Amino acid sequence: MIVRCGRCQTAFEVAGAGRYPCPACGTANDVRATEGAPAGGDLIAPPPPPEPDAPSPRINCNECEFSFIVGVVNEVQCPNCGVTVTVSESEGAG
Ligand SMILES: [Zn+2]
Ligand SMILES: [Zn+2]
Structure with missing residues (x-):
């Protein structure tokens, strides 16, 4: 993914979320995960609702x-x- 340095606006590619120094000025840039994708997507299905008591x-x-x-x-x-x-x-x- 391409990110842009917050200091010198130099665009550079990073592998993903993390902290990367700008290749031009060396400023560390915090890169967040791609928007839209849930961070740490642990999708656990909720347990089924308890069955209603049979009459x-x-x-x-x-x-x-x-x-x-x-x-x-x-x-x-x-x-x-x-x-x-x-x-x-x-x-x-x-
Ligand atoms: Zn920079
Ligand atoms: Zn009786």
Whole structure:
């Protein structure tokens, strides 16, 4: 890249960013990296956002109408009245 001496305006070529003495007058010239290129480009992709909590399946006991959250199970015992409640897995079918 071509830089111009800040003192005598002599143009001279340098390899890149750094500090170079002017070949004409000897003045040290600080050369910066090419504009536009990020200095020390460490482009680390940001971590993916945490997955949103899956909506917990909630059912109502058909005996006592008690509403509670169930896991991935087919049947669960109502914590209120103890009756076994069948968990419907798919919605909208019927
Ligand atoms: Zn110079
Ligand atoms: Zn119940």
